[in-house]
Amino acid sequence: MGKRRVLWLCNTMLPELFRRFDIRYSKEGWLIGISNELRKQSDIELHYVCPQSKHDKIVNICNKEIFFHCFYAQYKDLYTVQSKIRVQIKKIIDDVQPDIIHIFGTEMPHTIACVDSVKDKEKIIISIQGLVSEYVNHYLDGIPVSVYLTGGRIEGRYQTIISQYKEFSRRSENEIEAIKKVNYVIGRTDWDRAFVHKMNKRCRYFYCSETLRDSFYDNKWRIENVERYSIYVSQGNYPIKGLHNLLEALPDVIKRFPETKVYVAGTTDFIYNGHPYGRYIKKIIHKYGLMGHIVFLGTIGEEEVCRYLIKSHVTVMPSNIENSPNSIGEAMLVGTPVVASFVGGIPSIVQHGKEGILYQTGCREMLVYSICQIFQSDSLAKELSANARKRAGKLYSRENNLQQLLQIYESVYG
Numbered sequence: 001m002g003k004r005r006v007l008w009l010c011n012t013m014l015p016e017l018f019r020r021f022d023i024r025y026s027k028e029g030w031l032i033g034i035s036n037e038l039r040k041q042s043d044i045e046l047h048y049v050c051p052q053s054k055h056d057k058i059v060n061i062c063n064k065e066i067f068f069h070c071f072y073a074q075y076k077d078l079y080t081v082q083s084k085i086r087v088q089i090k091k092i093i094d095d096v097q098p099d100i101i102h103i104f105g106t107e108m109p110h111t112i113a114c115v116d117s118v119k120d121k122e123k124i125i126i127s128i129q130g131l132v133s134e135y136v137n138h139y140l141d142g143i144p145v146s147v148y149l150t151g152g153r154i155e156g157r158y159q160t161i162i163s164q165y166k167e168f169s170r171r172s173e174n175e176i177e178a179i180k181k182v183n184y185v186i187g188r189t190d191w192d193r194a195f196v197h198k199m200n201k202r203c204r205y206f207y208c209s210e211t212l213r214d215s216f217y218d219n220k221w222r223i224e225n226v227e228r229y230s231i232y233v234s235q236g237n238y239p240i241k242g243l244h245n246l247l248e249a250l251p252d253v254i255k256r257f258p259e260t261k262v263y264v265a266g267t268t269d270f271i272y273n274g275h276p277y278g279r280y281i282k283k284i285i286h287k288y289g290l291m292g293h294i295v296f297l298g299t300i301g302e303e304e305v306c307r308y309l310i311k312s313h314v315t316v317m318p319s320n321i322e323n324s325p326n327s328i329g330e331a332m333l334v335g336t337p338v339v340a341s342f343v344g345g346i347p348s349i350v351q352h353g354k355e356g357i358l359y360q361t362g363c364r365e366m367l368v369y370s371i372c373q374i375f376q377s378d379s380l381a382k383e384l385s386a387n388a389r390k391r392a393g394k395l396y397s398r399e400n401n402l403q404q405l406l407q408i409y410e411s412v413y414g
Helices: 030-038 083-096 109-117 132-138 161-169 172-181 190-199 243-256 276-288 302-311 326-334 364-376 378-395 398-413
Strands: 004-009 044-052 059-063 066-072 100-104 124-127 151-154 157-160 184-187 204-207 227-233 261-265 294-298 312-317 338-341 357-359
Touching: 004 083, 004 109, 004 398, 030 044, 030 398, 044 083, 066 083, 083 109, 100 109, 100 398, 109 124, 109 172, 124 398, 132 161, 132 172, 132 190, 151 276, 157 161, 161 276, 172 190, 184 190, 184 398, 190 204, 204 398, 227 243, 227 302, 227 364, 243 261, 243 276, 243 364, 261 302, 302 312, 302 326, 312 326, 312 364, 326 338, 326 378, 338 364, 357 364, 364 378
Parallel strands: 004 044, 004 100, 044 066, 100 124, 124 184, 184 204, 227 261, 227 312, 261 294, 312 338, 338 357
Antiparallel strands: 059 066, 151 157
């Protein structure tokens, strides 16, 4: 029997192509882990399809047992499905003739372009990451109506928080259409399973967790090595990530622990380039005099993320909504104590009081209390850390997740 051709459609590249396309970092690092496992399979030929904006054509590269097909895309918005992208994706599929097409994520226009390019929908699987159609319902949570019209000029256009919300909401249509058209979906939480069932009752739902990047399996958080009263936040560049929720609570934490410092990873464009949400964040910082307590790290790589997790007293995810955030998984693998909002799929990953502390989203007092609990009790921090590492070892097991994925491919192929 020959090799089975599996085609992945992904939103970002793997690091081995970064230099070729002048890319510094990718936020979807979890693709590295499972692709490294899959490329070792002697009976699978892996084709990796993703967008690039450097060359006005499809760029084909073979590297380390993976065939890369990088189609040209320059998205002016994230809801219009350009005909040029449809043509390129169809050409790649026609050339590869895959046995299985595995699409990662539903929020980008190329997802529906791919689904529409394949007549035999039985060979398509969609992996749920987030669900834009549900995220949009929480986009403005915690933001006062009085700042909805806070605005700035971005790429030649004046935008406000409310206009960005409307742009975000338009991305839902392609996502819902794609899920309705396929027969197989992979998810990771009770939350995504419920909403997939709401959109498409006839599709078959498979569970499969994700394999994360190597550094997080190999390093361990220890209370003796932390920077006391430090908080790590994985990203905060748009309202759904809830950075405003944390900043509104921070003054009460600082009253009890004056040395508190927050490290925010991820792009800083929203802070320094006049983005509407960034202006609102700066307004909160100045209102409460938080300048000396916040450090925006910018986009950092795998090793730096791991280093900040190891040295942080706690990691906080104050999001309005999440499905299965890998940043929480990375923290749990390392053992950094977790405080997160009780939303979406997070309760499927973190057991409250045992593997982390979950608080009612929007309740500032509970967020303050949760952070302070860990700051004042080393025994609690160590207990949460040990339990989280144990749970994460099972959830993000390389071998288990690889076998689950291969079984899913076998079920679909069969």
